[in-house]
Amino acid sequence: MTVVSAQIGNTVDKRVFQNLQTSLVAFLNKRKWTNDVFETNEKIECSFLINLQSIVEPNVYKGTLTVQAGRPVYNASYLSPLINFIDNEVTFRFVEFQPIEFNENRISGNEPLAANLSALMAYYVNIILGLDYDSYSPRGGDPFFQKANLIVSAAPEGRSIAGWKPFDGQRNRYWLAENLQNARYALVHDAIYTYYRQGMDKLIENDAIAREQMLNGISMLNTLNVETPNLMIMPFFFQGKSDEIINIYKKGTAQEKSRILDLCSRLDIANASKYRQELK
Secondary structure (H helix, E strand, O other): OEEEOHHHOOOOOHHHHHHHHHHHHHHHHHOOOOOOOOOHHHOOEEEEEEEEEEEEEOOEEEEEEEEEEEEEOOOOOOEEEEEEEEEEEEEEEOOOOOOOOOOOOOOOOOOHHHHHHHHHHHHHHHHHHHHHHHOOOOOOOHHHHHHHHHHHHOOOOOOOOOOOOHHHOOOOHHHHHHHHHOHHHOHHHHHHHHHHHHHHHHOOOOHHHHHHHHHHHHHHHHHHHHHOOOOOHHHHHHOOOHHHHHHHHOOOOHHHHHHHHHHHHHHOHHHHHHHHHHOO
């Protein structure tokens, strides 16, 4: 957990932001987010970076939140990206030495802007857990996506708060949770499980089978994209994955390269030219 305050200048004592960072680390690590017991080496590798950009009013800050998490690949030291996302709608109140609190039964808390910070962090923790569990067992992440949806439904409301409503944009917390909970898009979960558990985890054992399964997973996403174009989950899935996919399929057959190039050029449009250049 990192808090960057370079854009704020010297109008606020930097110790406030150090205290914010310390409080957030404690909030994330000391809270029990799941009933499952994890060994230290099983804990999910993730990072949160809050980049503060402006002061809205005293003790109220606006900025961005970068969320990243990786999943270990079986029998390898490599972490495969699970999430690599920047949330541009981050506004919250923080008063030095006041605890960061989160109550699942009262998400909006006593003061919306203060509650928005803990709601944001809890939301992304559940999204990360959901993706991680999905990658190990079919539909394993459902309970966490349900929790994320509950946070969206009961999120704090206020003039400066955005990202929780469908009309706040096409790429926000509302739409991500909606895509991961909507039964019409169940193929997303099958794709995640197939890509990671049936594909990435088999790379050391049998790279040909692994590439085939990863293609199957990405083909599922293509089927969904044909049925329902422009879903948020599509660019969300591919963010941070282009290098991984290219490095794996550079070693593939001409047919595999052709198939993955065709699929990724349509689904990961931002990196289409990169795929064409590297997998020709």
